[in-house]
Amino acid sequence: MSFPVDRPRRLRRTEKLRSLVRERRLSITGLVYPMFVCPGKKVRHEVSSMPGVFQQSADQILEECREVESLGIPGVILFGLPESKDPQGKSSLAADGVVQRAIEGIKKAKLDLLVITDVCLCEYTDHGHCGVLENGEIVNDATIEILSEQALSHARAGADIVAPSDMMDGRVGAIRTKLDKHKFENVPIMAYSAKYCSGFYGPFREAAHSAPQFGDRRSYQMDPANAHEALREVALDLEEGADIVMVKPALAYLDIIRMVRDRFNVPVAAYNVSGEYSMVKAAARNNWIDEKRVVLEILTGIQRAGAEIVLTYHAKDVARWLKA
Numbered sequence: 251m252s253f254p255v256d257r258p259r260r261l262r263r264t265e266k267l268r269s270l271v272r273e274r275r276l277s278i279t280g281l282v283y284p285m286f287v288c289p290g291k292k293v294r295h296e297v298s299s300m301p302g303v304f305q306q307s308a309d310q311i312l313e314e315c316r317e318v319e320s321l322g323i324p325g326v327i328l329f330g331l332p333e334s335k336d337p338q339g340k341s342s343l344a345a346d347g348v349v350q351r352a353i354e355g356i357k358k359a360k361l362d363l364l365v366i367t368d369v370c371l372c373e374y375t376d377h378g379h380c381g382v383l384e385n386g387e388i389v390n391d392a393t394i395e396i397l398s399e400q401a402l403s404h405a406r407a408g409a410d411i412v413a414p415s416d417m418m419d420g421r422v423g424a425i426r427t428k429l430d431k432h433k434f435e436n437v438p439i440m441a442y443s444a445k446y447c448s449g450f451y452g453p454f455r456e457a458a459h460s461a462p463q464f465g466d467r468r469s470y471q472m473d474p475a476n477a478h479e480a481l482r483e484v485a486l487d488l489e490e491g492a493d494i495v496m497v498k499p500a501l502a503y504l505d506i507i508r509m510v511r512d513r514f515n516v517p518v519a520a521y522n523v524s525g526e527y528s529m530v531k532a533a534a535r536n537n538w539i540d541e542k543r544v545v546l547e548i549l550t551g552i553q554r555a556g557a558e559i560v561l562t563y564h565a566k567d568v569a570r571w572l573k574a
């Protein structure tokens with residue numbers, strides 16, 4: 251017995267009915283807003299490929315953080331554009347580095363905001379790779395030493411969560427050990443566990459000045475064709491002490507988000523990356539799509555796939571739309 255008794259359209263007739271039976275309600279409680287910190291004062295430079303996203307000095311970051319807080323968004327993630335770059339990305343460790351100073355500013359202002367920091371070397375190395383080089387190769391174990399020092403310096407500055415994005419093997423364990431040794435056992439690690447080697451990162455490289463100067467990142471980021479490997483990466487990060495695992499990018503990897511959500515009992519984050527943002531912005535500027543409708547649909551899709559936490563450049567817009 252199906253039609254004419256079963257009529258799914260009965261529940262779609264009015265917005266009241268649709269709303270009553272809606273399976274998922276988009277909320278901003280899991281959103282994280284990414285921000286780019288640069289040196290200087292009163293610097294606010296829009297990233298041309300990412301309208302509405304700025305490279306900003308710490309004072310301006312603080313101003314925008316006030317806005318983010320007032321919109322009810324729970325957290326931000328900071329990326330640093332340092333004053334100087336070198337082969338080892340040493341400026342990422344400085345107590346007065348761009349990210350460290352931005353964290354301190356936000357914490358001093360006592361904003362009700364989680365401050366998450368991206369932990370990686372690509373913004374700080376002159377060659378733009380996420381690790382240090384030896385004979386033209388990105389070497390793993392020397393890199394995780396520096397990364398764990400960087401995570402420690404972020405924790406010292408007041409970071410609430412550290413988020414390693416480099417995809418080196420063993421870095422979560424190295425960071426956990428380093429943090430614990432210095433009494434930061436309560437600082438959680440959000441691991442970029444399944445980070446794919448993706449063309450969707452294009453605009454970010456302009457935003458973070460982090461394009462590799464030679465070669466690509468295929469020797470450490472994951473092959474887009476692989477799903478089982480993502481589960482292995484997540485399992486390893488959890489064994490090493492990750493508290494939250496992330497899938498990045500989001501839209502071409504919704505199946506991975508769902509697989510991770512179904513197999514592991516930890517919070518799952520997804521990064522709605524720069525290219526995903528820029529495509530929406532570009533199409534909206536041409537009036538080819540309805541921006542608000544498309545953004546809400548995308549974020550609903552990412553949450554429906556299983557991500558409790560979504561890092562997205564759309565966070566402020568979404569907060570405004572959901573408030574209205």
Ligand SMILES: [Zn+2]
Pocket residue numbers: 370371372373379380415416
């Ligand atoms: Zn990197």
